[in-house]
Amino acid sequence: MKIAVLGGGNGSYAAAADLSDAGHEVRFWRRDADGFRSLLETKTIRLRDAAGVRDAAIALPTLDIGEAVTGAELIVVPTPAFAQADIAALLAPHLGDGQVIFLPPGTFGSYVMMKVLRDKGCTAEVMIAETGTLPWLARKHGADEVAITTRASRLPTGVMPARLTDKAIAVIAQAFPDTIEPIEDALSGALMNAGPIIHPPLIFMNAGPIEHFDRWDIHNEGTQPSIRRVHGALDGERIAVREALGYGAPHFPLADHYNTSNWMYGNLAHDKLVDSGDWHEKLDFSTHRYLQEDTRMGLSFLVSVGEWAGVPVPVAAGLLAIASAVAGDDFRTSGRTLKTLGLNGMSRADMTAMLMQGV
Numbered sequence: 001m002k003i004a005v006l007g008g009g010n011g012s013y014a015a016a017a018d019l020s021d022a023g024h025e026v027r028f029w030r031r032d033a034d035g036f037r038s039l040l041e042t043k044t045i046r047l048r049d050a051a052g053v054r055d056a057a058i059a060l061p062t063l064d065i066g067e068a069v070t071g072a073e074l075i076v077v078p079t080p081a082f083a084q085a086d087i088a089a090l091l092a093p094h095l096g097d098g099q100v101i102f103l104p105p106g107t108f109g110s111y112v113m114m115k116v117l118r119d120k121g122c123t124a125e126v127m128i129a130e131t132g133t134l135p136w137l138a139r140k141h142g143a144d145e146v147a148i149t150t151r152a153s154r155l156p157t158g159v160m161p162a163r164l165t166d167k168a169i170a171v172i173a174q175a176f177p178d179t180i181e182p183i184e185d186a187l188s189g190a191l192m193n194a195g196p197i198i199h200p201p202l203i204f205m206n207a208g209p210i211e212h213f214d215r216w217d218i219h220n221e222g223t224q225p226s227i228r229r230v231h232g233a234l235d236g237e238r239i240a241v242r243e244a245l246g247y248g249a250p251h252f253p254l255a256d257h258y259n260t261s262n263w264m265y266g267n268l269a270h271d272k273l274v275d276s277g278d279w280h281e282k283l284d285f286s287t288h289r290y291l292q293e294d295t296r297m298g299l300s301f302l303v304s305v306g307e308w309a310g311v312p313v314p315v316a317a318g319l320l321a322i323a324s325a326v327a328g329d330d331f332r333t334s335g336r337t338l339k340t341l342g343l344n345g346m347s348r349a350d351m352t353a354m355l356m357q358g359v
Contacts, residue, residue: 001025001174004072006065006087008032009289011078011104013146014138017045017056019076019175027060029068036063039144046145066094074100074171078134080289081107081297081336088113092120099126100171105193106130107298107336110160110186111343114359127168131157132192132252133264135176139278149276153266156181156252158189161358185355188247191305194264196298197238197254199290200319201230203283204326210283217280219273228258230315237313241306245348285326295323300335308338309348 001024005016008030016028030036039045039061047056062068069075069091077087084103091101095117103109110128117126137149155176159165162185169182183189202218203210205227210216235254242251252264261267273279285291299320306313324331338344343351 001074001171002072003027003175004029004068004075006030006068006075006077007079007083008035009079010138010140010146011134011136012076013045013140013144014134014136014148015076015078016058017047017146018136018148018151020045020056020058021047021054022175024175025059027062027068027072028058029062029065031063031065033063035143036061042144044144046142048141048145048147049149065090069094069099070096072099074102074175076102076104076175077109078104080293081109081112082292084109084112085116088116089120092117092122095122095124095126097125098167099124100168101126101128102172102175103128103130104134104155105132105195106186106190107193107196107293107301108187108190108341110158110189111341111359112336114160118359125164127159127161127164127171128186129157129159129168129172130186130189131155131180132189133194135179137265137269137273137276139276147276147278149278150265150269150272152176152179152264154181154252154262154264155179156183156189156192156250156264158183158186158192160186160355162186162356163358184247187245187305187351187355188242190301191238191242191245191247192252193298194252194254194257195290195294196302197231197235198257199294200299200323201227201234203285203288203290203295204319204322205230207285207326211285215280215282217274217277218283219270219279223270231255233315234319237306237311237316238302241302241309241311241313244309244311245305291323291327295320296327296329296331296334297336299323300331300337303332304337304339304344308344
């Protein structure tokens with residue numbers, strides 16, 4: 001199928017390489033001309049995974065987003081949440097009926113992007129889906145090389161508008177066969193996002209060694225029993241919010257990531273991640289995605305939805321307060337919340353209708 005991949009990070013390079021390697025026609029857009037220069041010339045990404053090392057030929061690397069997405073059946077956008085609105089504005093003139101935008105994960109970016117598209121005059125009947133994690137545990141090993149440690153085996157995915165769920169899932173499943181699990185709607189998808197559950201406890205409860213050592217593996221040295229207990233409490237709040245809003249199981253509890261093979265990345269994913277050594281890295285609190293994406297955007301969103309739904313979320317709110325102090329930035333006002341999205345005054349009935357029908 002014809003797939004557009006947007007962005008320049010680990011997930012975007014993994015998507016472009018892996019989907020090309022699987023035989024799809026991939027158009028790969030990145031806005032950073034300097035960072036993209038060599039790929040524009042070679043049209044090749046070096047892919048490393050359990051099967052070995054090989055070159056993945058990219059059908060069309062381009063700096064023109066219109067060239068990338070025109071005629072694409074699926075548009076994969078594994079970018080940080082804070083880039084979604086800007087990308088949606090760039091996409092607005094180029095989209096057509098039936099195209100599917102896939103956000104892995106989304107942090108309710110389905111709403112953000114759909115609102116921007118409509119505000120920019122895009123009337124195309126597009127579908128925007130979001131899931132709980134990236135389809136790949138991956139890290140770039142250079143400008144045009146990416147290592148994939150493992151691939152997701154289960155991706156719970158919600159669609160906006162939910163009335164078009166079956167149509168959207170059928171498209172996404174062509175790129176991720178036997179992996180996509182449809183769920184109720186895009187808000188349900190946003191509340192599957194694993195990043196705001198895994199990463200805030202790991203980075204803030206390891207803040208001392210992260211700032212002291214040149215490199216620190218939060219998933220190895222940093223994942224200790226006390227932190228796992230915070231993970232459990234935080235994830236319990238996420239699940240309580242889901243249940244209060246009427247979303248059903250499976251809720252993909254984070255404990256399954258560590259204890260069983262039944263989570264999003266399947267068997268022994270945590271062990272594979274640690275063994276790869278790719279997450280033994282320098283974490284800069286001012287720029288790293290764990291803080292700017294998973295905490296400022298994702299954790300603030302979870303806290304706001306919990307408060308809107310009347311569900312106590314003291315662990316999430318406490319971590320958010322600590323994060324704001326560390327960053328010197330009030331994430332309740334600068335992050336993604338129902339209030340900053342203008343949705344905090346919406347009734348549950350109106351929210352349900354919007355999720356079903358679209359913006």
